Amino acid sequence: MHYKWWGLIFVLPAVGFFAAFNLFPMLFGLYLSFTDYDLLNPPIWVGLDNFVNLWDDRLFRQALGNTLVFVAGATVPVWGLSLLAALVFDQAFRARDWLKAAFFLPVLPPIAVVAVLWRVLLHPNGVITSLTGGWWGVTEIRWLADTALAPFSMIAVHDWAMIPFFMMIWLAGLAAIPPEFREAAAIDGAGPVRTFWHVDLPQLRSTAVLVAALSSIGAFQTFALQYVLPNDAGGPANSTMVLALLVLKYGFQYFRMGDAAAISVVMFAMIMLVTLGQLWFNRRA
Amino acid sequence: MRNHPIRLLIALTLAVIFAFPIWFMVSSAFKAEAEIQAIPMHLLPWDFQGLAQFRLAADIAPVWVYFANSWLYAITHVVITVFFGALAGFGFAKYRFPGRSLLFLAVLSTIMVPFQVLVVPLFIEMKALGWENSYAGLLVPGMMNAFGVFMMRQYAADLPDELLEAARIDGAPELRIFLQIALPLLLPALASLAIIVFIWAWGAFLWPLVIVQDKGLNVLSVGLASYTQPYLGQPMWGAAMAASTIATIPIAVLFVFFQRYFVKGLTAAAVKG
Numbered sequence: 001m002h003y004k005w006w007g008l009i010f011v012l013p014a015v016g017f018f019a020a021f022n023l024f025p026m027l028f029g030l031y032l033s034f035t036d037y038d039l040l041n042p043p044i045w046v047g048l049d050n051f052v053n054l055w056d057d058r059l060f061r062q063a064l065g066n067t068l069v070f071v072a073g074a075t076v077p078v079w080g081l082s083l084l085a086a087l088v089f090d091q092a093f094r095a096r097d098w099l100k101a102a103f104f105l106p107v108l109p110p111i112a113v114v115a116v117l118w119r120v121l122l123h124p125n126g127v128i129t130s131l132t133g134g135w136w137g138v139t140e141i142r143w144l145a146d147t148a149l150a151p152f153s154m155i156a157v158h159d160w161a162m163i164p165f166f167m168m169i170w171l172a173g174l175a176a177i178p179p180e181f182r183e184a185a186a187i188d189g190a191g192p193v194r195t196f197w198h199v200d201l202p203q204l205r206s207t208a209v210l211v212a213a214l215s216s217i218g219a220f221q222t223f224a225l226q227y228v229l230p231n232d233a234g235g236p237a238n239s240t241m242v243l244a245l246l247v248l249k250y251g252f253q254y255f256r257m258g259d260a261a262a263i264s265v266v267m268f269a270m271i272m273l274v275t276l277g278q279l280w281f282n283r284r285a
Numbered sequence: 286m287r288n289h290p291i292r293l294l295i296a297l298t299l300a301v302i303f304a305f306p307i308w309f310m311v312s313s314a315f316k317a318e319a320e321i322q323a324i325p326m327h328l329l330p331w332d333f334q335g336l337a338q339f340r341l342a343a344d345i346a347p348v349w350v351y352f353a354n355s356w357l358y359a360i361t362h363v364v365i366t367v368f369f370g371a372l373a374g375f376g377f378a379k380y381r382f383p384g385r386s387l388l389f390l391a392v393l394s395t396i397m398v399p400f401q402v403l404v405v406p407l408f409i410e411m412k413a414l415g416w417e418n419s420y421a422g423l424l425v426p427g428m429m430n431a432f433g434v435f436m437m438r439q440y441a442a443d444l445p446d447e448l449l450e451a452a453r454i455d456g457a458p459e460l461r462i463f464l465q466i467a468l469p470l471l472l473p474a475l476a477s478l479a480i481i482v483f484i485w486a487w488g489a490f491l492w493p494l495v496i497v498q499d500k501g502l503n504v505l506s507v508g509l510a511s512y513t514q515p516y517l518g519q520p521m522w523g524a525a526m527a528a529s530t531i532a533t534i535p536i537a538v539l540f541v542f543f544q545r546y547f548v549k550g551l552t553a554a555a556v557k558g
Contacts, residue, residue: 003380003453003459004380004381004382005380005382006376006380006459006460007376007377007379007380007381007382007385008376008380008382008384009376010372010373010375010376010380010459010463011372011373011376011377011385011388011389011434013369013372013373014369014370014372014373014392014429014431014434015373015388015391015392017369017429018391018392018395018429018431019391021407021410021425021426021427021429022395022398022403022431023391023394023395024410025403025406025407025410026395026398026402026403026406028406028409028410029402029403029405029406032405032406032409039409039412084295085299088292088295088296088299089296091292093292093293093296094293095293096296098300099296099297099299099300100296100300102300102301102303102304103296103299103300103303103304104303104540105303105304105307106303106306106307107540107551108307108533108536108537108540109307109310109529109532109533109536110487110488110490110505110506110532110533110536111488111490111506112488112490112505112506112507112509112510112532113310113506113509113529113532113533116509116510116512116513116525116528116529117306117309117310117526117529118306119513119525120309120313120321120322120522120525120526121306121309123322125322125324126322126324127309127322127324127326130324130325130326134324160303160306163303164303165551165555168548168551168552169552169555169556172552172556210555210556214555217399220399221399221400221401223401223490223491224490224491227494228509228510228513243401244401244491247401247404247405248404248495251404251405251408252408252495257405257409260405261405261406264401264402264403264404264405265402267399267401267402268398268399268402271397271399272397275397
């Protein structure tokens with residue numbers, strides 16, 4: 001036997017695994033999205049009905065809107081603040097390593113811990129209320145129980161957890177810029193703002209696209225915060241109901257597997273659009 | 286510019302704001318229940334509880350069973366992904382067999398599909414296999430990660446062909462070339478991959494939540510939710526913070542002892558994934 005066949009043998013366990021637990025469910029999910037299926041009776045083919053019905057489904061529309069608001073809140077501020085943090089921590093200064101490590105701490109706890117921790121912090125009469133409203137004599141803020149406020153509490157908690165992570169990505173991008181570029185700019189008499197604008201930023205283009213893409217892809221899939229933080233998942237009054245949560249609700253609470261699969265397909269399409277956008281931006285660069 | 290007071294001020298502000306919740310979590314795990322929501326907040330416990338909140342956490346829910354299940358989940362994911370990822374990555378990088386590009390494309394395509402999209406069909410598949418609410422259903426479907434194959438293929442491609450060819454001429458079987466020549470050279474990359482897979486697996490929430498109903502099979506991430514509900518009519522914030530601290534310690538230890546691989550692994554996963 002020629003040795004090249006060993007290559008096939010080496011990749012087969014992985015390929016077989018992905019075929020069984022990734023590719024098959026992918027295709028099966030796509031099929032389910034065209035059916036009505038309640039786990040008890042065999043699936044019934046309904047064509048595009050599930051997708052058409054989604055459009056008239058008020059809860060789906062609400063979840064779609066909530067998800068888009070969350071994505072907006074989880075990208076724009078994260079992008080700017082993580083870049084600011086990276087620029088601050090990029091250069092050596094007194095106590096930098098300690099301050100940077102402290103800033104990095106939110107990356108450590110798993111998302112479920114983040115949710116439980118912030119549930120305690122965001123108690124209506126709790127610590128965060130006293131640190132914010134306290135200055136104006138406000139003693140109660142219903143961060144998680146007010147339908148207008150709850151979506152923004154989710155965004156704030158998410159951003160707290162993600163900004164240090166994306167700082168790390170920016171730092172990797174900054175580290176890849178040849179130091180001669182900045183030295184040349186300094187010799188030409190450019191100040192820090194102009195150096196950043198004309199030297200760093202053009203070099204950071206692909207990092208900038210990456211941070212935007214990763215943060216929005218992650219935000220489209222958000223789930224754990226909305227599941228654990230409010231008193232009832234997606235609440236109050238569905239104000240934090242997002243697409244991934246709706247997949248679970250339709251699938252495992254109502255046993256409407258076809259509808260749940262259709263929402264999954266919509267989610268996948270939106271994430272695919274972000275990925276294509278990323279490729280397009282990178283190609284233009 | 287470097288030690289400019291504005292830079293220091295921003296750095297200090299960022300560090301305090303972002304570290305504060307973690308400080309709150311750890312210090313609250315040692316506070317008496319009544320002082321956790323004290324206003325103004327007690328920076329250190331006034332009524333130090335020792336490990337009482339941790340014992341309470343174990344009384345309310347089987348937190349050590351959750352802990353053990355989380356370890357089992359994370360270790361199986363790390364071992365399987367690292368070994369078979371390296372094997373497949375090596376196979377894709379160093380052997381030219383028919384169908385190679387197509388198979389690699391198939392593996393790559395699974396990276397682009399978020400797990401949220403797979404959860405419903407995968408659950409039905411598990412039900413058909415009779416694996417729901419079992420260790421098999423909990424552990425098997427995610428225990429290999431396509432990112433591992435992708436990352437290892439890139440590193441394996443850099444291995445010198447002459448070295449593999451020399452071993453082949455000496456009559457070494459292909460499996461031994463992988464185990465004794467390729468694997469040791471890939472070790473630094475394997476360490477980064479192991480850390481990133483551990484972090485992902487340790488934090489996994491959606492799949493363990495969906496596939497398991499039995500409390501004895503829960504992982505820590507899912508089990509934590511039980512502390513947000515009042516216990517015997519009383520909120521149990523101290524126990525919640527103690528259990529949260531337990532759930533954070535393994536990642537914190539990894540960060541402290543393997544900081545270089547930690548940051549490298551997370552960055553590689555983001556940039557190359």
